[in-house]
Amino acid sequence: MDPGEEVLTRTNNVDKLRSYLVSIQGKLTDLERSDGSRRKMSRHESSALLPAQLTKETTEQKNQEIDDLTEMMMRCLENADVEDFIGLCAKCKENIIGHENGCKALGALYHVNCFVCQKCRDPLVKKPFYHTDGLTYCEKDYLDTLEKCDVCEEHIKERILRAVDKQYHPECFKCTDCSTCLDGVPFTLDSENNVLCVQCYNKKFAFTCAACDKLIVSEDGAETYRIIAMDKDFHVACYKCEVCDVKFTNDEGQGCYPHNDRLLCHAHYKEAVAQ
Numbered sequence: 078m079d080p081g082e083e084v085l086t087r088t089n090n091v092d093k094l095r096s097y098l099v100s101i102q103g104k105l106t107d108l109e110r111s112d113g114s115r116r117k118m119s120r121h122e123s124s125a126l127l128p129a130q131l132t133k134e135t136t137e138q139k140n141q142e143i144d145d146l147t148e149m150m151m152r153c154l155e156n157a158d159v160e161d162f163i164g165l166c167a168k169c170k171e172n173i174i175g176h177e178n179g180c181k182a183l184g185a186l187y188h189v190n191c192f193v194c195q196k197c198r199d200p201l202v203k204k205p206f207y208h209t210d211g212l213t214y215c216e217k218d219y220l221d222t223l224e225k226c227d228v229c230e231e232h233i234k235e236r237i238l239r240a241v242d243k244q245y246h247p248e249c250f251k252c253t254d255c256s257t258c259l260d261g262v263p264f265t266l267d268s269e270n271n272v273l274c275v276q277c278y279n280k281k282f283a284f285t286c287a288a289c290d291k292l293i294v295s296e297d298g299a300e301t302y303r304i305i306a307m308d309k310d311f312h313v314a315c316y317k318c319e320v321c322d323v324k325f326t327n328d329e330g331q332g333c334y335p336h337n338d339r340l341l342c343h344a345h346y347k348e349a350v351a352q
Contacts, residue, residue: 166191183208194218240264241272252277288315288340307335318342 163173167185180192180202189202194215207219214222223232228249238247238260247260252274265278273281283292287309295301304316316333317324323342325333334346341349 168192182206183213241266241270254281284310286310286312286315288312288319306333306340307338316340318345320345 161175163176163179164186165171166173166179166188168187168191171188173179173186173188178189180187180189182192182201189200192201192213193199194201194206195212196214196218199215201213201215205216207214207216209219220232220234223234224237224244225231226233226246226249227243228245228251231246233244233246236247238245238250240250240259248258250259250272251257252259252264253271254273254277257274259272259274263275264272265275267273267278267281279292279294283294284303285291286293286303288311291312293301293303293310293312302313304311304313306316314324317340319340321342321344323331325331325340325342330343332343334341334343336346336349339349
């Protein structure tokens with residue numbers, strides 16, 4: 078037989094081998110969470126390759142996988158008549174005898190004493206566990222690998238928000254004054270590095286226009302200017318004659334002429350002085 082045809086023939090047998098192994102694994106009662114509580118898993122849990130994916134593997138990978146599956150199948154067949162034989166442990170590759178000695182997790186079979194936390198080595202049967210980067214951890218040891226929120230000091234198990242050189246739960250990153258959540262919202266810092274939303278920052282630190290009594294703040298992120306006259310603050314647009322609304326400029330005769338605490342143009346200043 079041509080070597081290429083042999084590889085193709087062996088590849089086509091993978092599904093049959095897998096189906097047989099799955100039927101053997103199905104003999105084991107799922108012991109991993111029999112107490113009804115929800116098992117916690119990493120979203121990166123691996124899964125068996127689909128037949129279509131086999132075409133993308135190298136010939137060496139195909140051959141190795143087929144050889145491994147064939148060996149497992151043969152060993153399972155050899156032990157099929159052994160009383161209480163469950164299957165082969167995915168970790169130590171030894172026989173699992175008796176339901177009480179095995180468990181099913183991550184799509185494979187394990188001895189109870191083989192399915193343990195990577196760090197503390199405690200058995201994980203009937204306990205919450207996490208599988209990440211190919212390693213399995215008990216809940217405590219997994220949480221110890223996570224960063225803690227700077228506000229609540231609890232572990233951040235899902236999305237992490239980083240700001241001002243710290244890490245937060247998104248819902249914990251709030252304005253110091255009004256407690257508005259600042260996840261995805263513009264914010265700023267005061268002189269003491271307190272996190273503030275833009276509105277609270279403006280209320281505390283923005284200047285108020287003496288003419289319109291409104292805050293002098295940026296609009297749509299544009300740069301903001303204020304004019305100081307008579308020890309007061311003004312919007313640029315509000316800096317004008319209080320009688321005729323002519324805006325003051327730096328041109329000769331077009332500036333501001335204060336009189337009795339009023340902003341006047343040159344013409345109305347002369348009128349006011351003459352009265």
